[in-house]
Structures are given as C-alpha cells and as structure tokens.
Amino acid sequence: GQQLNQSPQSMFIQEGEDVSMNCTSSSIFNTWLWYKQDPGEGPVLLIALYKAGELTSNGRLTAQFGITRKDSFLNISASIPSDVGIYFCAGRDNFNKFYFGSGTKLNVKP
Amino acid sequence: NAGVTQTPKFRILKIGQSMTLQCTQDMNHNYMYWYRQDPGMGLKLIYYSVGAGITDKGEVPNGYNVSRSTTEDFPLRLELAAPSQTSVYFCASSSILRDYREQYFGPGTRLTVT
Numbered sequence: 001g002q003q004l005n006q007s008p009q010s011m012f013i014q015e016g017e018d019v020s021m022n023c024t025s026s027s028i029f030n031t032w033l034w035y036k037q038d039p040g041e042g043p044v045l046l047i048a049l050y051k052a053g054e055l056t057s058n059g060r061l062t063a064q065f066g067i068t069r070k071d072s073f074l075n076i077s078a079s080i081p082s083d084v085g086i087y088f089c090a091g092r093d094n095f096n097k098f099y100f101g102s103g104t105k106l107n108v109k110p
Numbered sequence: 111n112a113g114v115t116q117t118p119k120f121r122i123l124k125i126g127q128s129m130t131l132q133c134t135q136d137m138n139h140n141y142m143y144w145y146r147q148d149p150g151m152g153l154k155l156i157y158y159s160v161g162a163g164i165t166d167k168g169e170v171p172n173g174y175n176v177s178r179s180t181t182e183d184f185p186l187r188l189e190l191a192a193p194s195q196t197s198v199y200f201c202a203s204s205s206i207l208r209d210y211r212e213q214y215f216g217p218g219t220r221l222t223v224t
Contacts, residue, residue: 042215
C-alpha cells in the first residue's frame with residue numbers, strides 16, 4: 001500500500017511554544033486530513049484540505065495542502081496542555097481510500 | 111445524530127473463537143471502513159465498502175470478513191481468532207459528496223486474543 005512518512009515521531013515542548021509537523025507521500029492525494037487521537041479514543045478530525053496550495057485554519061491550528069499534492073503540514077500555535085495527544089495525517093486517493101501516517105506524539109510541559 | 115457507533119467496546123477472545131464487531135453510522139455515508147491500530151502504530155485498512163452490497167479488501171484483510179447489507183451497517187467478522195489479531199479496531203465512514211469527503215471514526219473496539 002501507499003506509504004505516508006510523518007515527522008517528527010514525537011515532540012516534547014513547553015506550553016506556549018509553536019509546533020510544526022508534516023507528512024509526505026510517494027503518491028498524490030486529492031484530500032489531506034489531520035486528526036488528533038487521545039488515549040483510548042478514536043481519531044477526531046481537525047482539518048480537511050481539498051485543493052493543492054490550500055491553507056486552512058481551525059483556531060490555533062493551521063494546515064496546508066502542498067502544491068505537489070504529495071505533502072501537507074500542520075502547525076499548532078501557542079500550545080496548551082490539552083494539545084497533548086497523537087496527531088495523524090491521512091491522504092485520500094481517487095478511490096476514496098485513506099492512508100495514514102504513523103503519527104506524531106505531542107507532549108506539552110506546563 | 112450519533113455519528114459512527116461501535117460495539118462492543120472491549121472483548122477478550124480465546125484462540126480459535128469467532129466474533130462479530132458491529133459498526134453503524136447514521137450520516138447516510140456511502141463509504142465505510144474498518145481499520146486496526148496496533149499499540150503505538152498508525153491505522154491499517156482491513157476492508158472497506160463503497161455502498162450496500164459492495165466490499166473490497168484493504169492492506170490487511172487476512173483473517174477477517176465483512177458484509178454490507180445496508181447503508182448504515184458494516185460488521186466485521188473474525189473467524190478463528192489468533193493472538194496476532196489483538197488490536198484496537200476502528201470503524202469509519204465518509205460521504206461521496208465532493209465537498210464532504212472527510213472521514214469520521216467510531217470510538218473503537220479493544221480486542222484481546224489469548
């Protein structure tokens with residue numbers, strides 16, 4: 001199957017710092033999605049991107065759909081303790097199948 | 111509007127037993143999916159369905175079966191459970207509509223095979 005490379009694998013930051021994570025793929029996607037997963041829960045959708053070059057914000061979160069359609073990044077500004085969790089990127093292909101990155105584990109120190 | 115619901119939340123199976131994981135969505139989504147998530151890992155697609163009566167294999171289908179008799183329901187069947195099937199199973203659904211192609215997840219079923 002298609003491989004998504006998500007980095008970094010984990011991050012330890014101080015409350016108030018900004019965070020950036022990204023995903024790259026060997027294939028193009030027509031949708032990029034970013035999810036957050038808390039322990040014991042299912043992934044929750046944060047942001048959906050539909051067009052190459054699109055930049056979308058959701059509160060302190062900003063994500064972009066790369067021009068090549070093979071990458072996407074997620075930024076979190078002014079992190080807070082409740083941002084702790086695992087963040088996953090996902091790409092959707094033309095057959096409506098979704099492929100997931102391996103996740104970025106975010107730790108925020110108060 | 112409950113979204114995607116899954117039952118049971120937890121289950122312990124003995125090796126060789128069978129069970130069905132239930133998934134229901136009330137968003138009238140055409141597409142439904144089953145994933146498994148092993149500890150510390152991402153999600154791997156087991157099976158998916160593009161509509162009632164149509165199913166297809168994902169990355170890791172061996173040991174599982176699915177059926178889709180209605181738009182709402184997409185059960186996952188484990189036959190002859192093995193320890194390698196210990197995992198968290200997530201069901202998800204998405205719309206066919208152009209501007210609503212996000213994917214939504216259920217809360218998961220935690221399965222242990224001993």
